[in-house]
Amino acid sequence: MSTPPETDAYAPERETTEGTVYTVTGGDWDTITDGEHDERIVINMGPQHPSTHGVLRLVLELEGETVTQARSVIGYLHTGIEKNCEYRTWTQGVTFVTRADYLAPLFNEAAYVKGVEKLLGVEVPERAQIIRVMLMEVNRIGSHLVCLATGGMELGALTGMTAGFREREEVLHLLEYLTGLRMNHAYFRPGGLAQDLPVDWKEKIDEFLAVFHSRLGDYDRLLTGQPIWKQRLQGVGYLPIDGCLALGATGPILRSAGLAWDQRKVEPYWGYDQYDFEVPTETGADCYSRYLVRLHEIHESLKIIKQAAERLEPGPVMVEDRKIAWPAQLSIGSDGMGNTLEHVRKIMGQSMESLIHHFKLVTEGFHVPAGQVYTCVESPRGELGVHLVSDGGTRPVRVHMREPSFVNLQTMPAMSEGGMVADVIAAVASIDPVMGGVDR
């Protein structure tokens, strides 16, 4: 185009503190490039972009189609979860942390309650442990499916997206039936669970397992051997094991580089050492290896769910200690979920002391002995740690979440720089960052 930019209504330029900003349309490119950096541009991708996995903003410096520098800008979903926890009781904290990584809410709760229980020095009953393990594995499947689905969508495999979200809907239906909510369950409580499973939980789990065993092969048929899928992912987003350790990457990224590091195996909690399952690893250290690791983990999670369902015996789901355990059992009434009628009858009509106890525990909360702990669980994205500090009161002094999404996202430049711009999308999709967890 020969029209000078200043006279072209479609490509005006203006001076800003950052330099000259051009608006370029159509074939106007050659009007603004100079000889020295004729191919160099900096583009801003996101925070509202369908391929950035949520409100992630990428700033990419390109030479032609090659990425020379990549930086991620985060904070668009910062909600102050950690700060808010300092103004609530230890029990209420669960409802905040569950909203951090919204694709793996049960893992946020698990890491948090594990820390509170370590501070309190209590061990939850075995039934509660098994239910926690079972639900976490159901949740892991859902989270990995979203990773496959959105990753597929971002790379143009739209059938992968619809299939992934179809299966994830099964996960959400199951979790809704078992816990009461599709997401942000607030189902784990310090000391146990908010309530027991519904009576027909076993049939629902069996249906779920049957559906998944029949459908998981679809992913192999649809994606694993597909030439386009392999070409887009193999050798892309390479991050070897030393890079993973230096940058703190854990979870499928680390396992795709060949190190079988899984908190469930190396620091077993809640009886994970009694389940028979493998830690899948690959050695490609690329996006395709991460895809394979996640797909295999879904199969392993199904094995754990099956074993957990077989091991589950009737029993309490909350610790005996009445200073910690919620006094009421929840039930569904005509006006929604609330305390059971027997409990209301007791505290309102029979026992003043029970009423006082209920009131104090609900409004004041329980005291947690002073000290600090760091506990972690293996979330779908890696090591999810929680650092809790108590001063002996009923509220935390500090709740810090070591979010694997936050840490793993730091590997994006290492995976992307020097590659093609289209491969940035594949790399980000293989990191699987969840912005609720990154920004908290």
Place this chain on the structure above:
Amino acid sequence: MTERTGPGGTAGTSKDSEGGAEPTGGEQSSAQRGGAADEQHAASGGTAPEPSEVELAGLGDQAVEGGTRPAPAGRERRGMFGVHGTGDTSGFGGLRLPAHAPAPAERPFGGWFDEVADDLVAALDERGTRGAIQQVTIDRGEITFYIAAERILEVCRTLRDDPSLRYELCSAVSAVDYGVDVPQRLHVVYHLLSMTYRRRIRLEVALDWAGGAENPHLPSVVEVYPTADWHERETWDMFGIVFDGHPALTRILMPDDWDGHPQRKDYPLGGIPVEYKGAEIPPPDERRAYS
């Protein structure tokens, strides 16, 4: 910004400032602080630890060099129900709870804690790093090393590189604000993981900072653990702790032009009162606290 003279370097952000000259008066002020903390501890009902108890049994020169103060953590608590002065008819207003100070561990520590403490002391001596460890605390099966702020980088490098330690992964760097009335209110906390030996330790740095407009400083560990990059940015963003030597210490979660550091205890949570069925519910940070 006024010039800062405490340990942990000067107000400059150049990396060589913390490696070079020993801050004058650092040892003296450390001893004074230790005494003050002991007095406070005793006055509030606790038993002041004997100097021999405080001293790290078996850590030898390291302990003597680094001073023997118990790291204060936590604030004193008075009364209940958040009511002060008049108005408290509960009887709990007279309640006095002393501030929590983590007790120094005594030998034997038990398990692998003795081994890792010995190895760390030996490795630090070998590298000529003196006076780094101020206290060792073992609580709930976790070991915490209290590290002098100006030594944190060398300690991290030793922990990563020494063959008997091998802390390859820095899980998290974060901070804790123990409250405005605590003398060393800001603590920086490092969680390290040795995948080789499957051990986790915590390093804690109590910063000599008691409030004020100027931000506390300590060396960055990014050159040892690149993963600490975002962690330290978040800690700067949330607590206003300056990590000297960080490649680009900018805000990460809050907007670039934000004022204040939200995770500090004197930064309000915010919120508005909500009316519900005729009653007005105050925002969360103005509600009654029971602790």
